[in-house]
Amino acid sequence: MQGVATCLWFDGQAEEAAAFYVDTFRAAGREASLGPAMRNPAGGPGAEGRILLQTFTLDGHALQGLNGGPDFHFSPATSLSIPCHTQQELDHFWNALLVGGQPSQCGWLTDRFGLSWQVFPRVLPELLMGADRARAARVMQVMMGMTKLDMAALEAA
Numbered sequence: 001m002q003g004v005a006t007c008l009w010f011d012g013q014a015e016e017a018a019a020f021y022v023d024t025f026r027a028a029g030r031e032a033s034l035g036p037a038m039r040n041p042a043g044g045p046g047a048e049g050r051i052l053l054q055t056f057t058l059d060g061h062a063l064q065g066l067n068g069g070p071d072f073h074f075s076p077a078t079s080l081s082i083p084c085h086t087q088q089e090l091d092h093f094w095n096a097l098l099v100g101g102q103p104s105q106c107g108w109l110t111d112r113f114g115l116s117w118q119v120f121p122r123v124l125p126e127l128l129m130g131a132d133r134a135r136a137a138r139v140m141q142v143m144m145g146m147t148k149l150d151m152a153a154l155e156a157a
Helices: 014-027 087-098 124-129 133-144 152-156
Strands: 006-010 032-039 053-056 061-067 079-084 106-110 116-119
Touching: 006 014, 014 032, 014 053, 014 061, 014 087, 032 061, 032 116, 079 087, 087 116, 087 152, 116 152, 124 133, 124 152
Parallel strands: 006 061, 079 116
Antiparallel strands: 032 053, 053 061, 106 116
């Protein structure tokens, strides 16, 4: 492994979560892959042979799923974000990640593993940070009323 990677703490679901995320990204035509897994050695923190750490990449971002146990949990204070080119792509990620999870406001959701995601149109930062501050305010107002983001409604604001 080289560079910085995000480590996600799971309670025994790291391998399942990594496979689900990789499948979800691949189904959208995005680059994603499972990497090597580290298994617990004898005398390790878990059952011998059980996966301790599953490496994977999503859109070129290195991640590690750690089966760390029940001591720590995800919170919305940390999330992964997915900028989407089209409404169809946004719908794919939203629908796939939401199975067994919970929707939130403004394009945020929590998946079935408890991890928070932001699923948004790639154009959204430009709409919110552009020189037309009145338009940015309208976009923000429209977005604040949404759960899953609607690209056409945001661009029309």
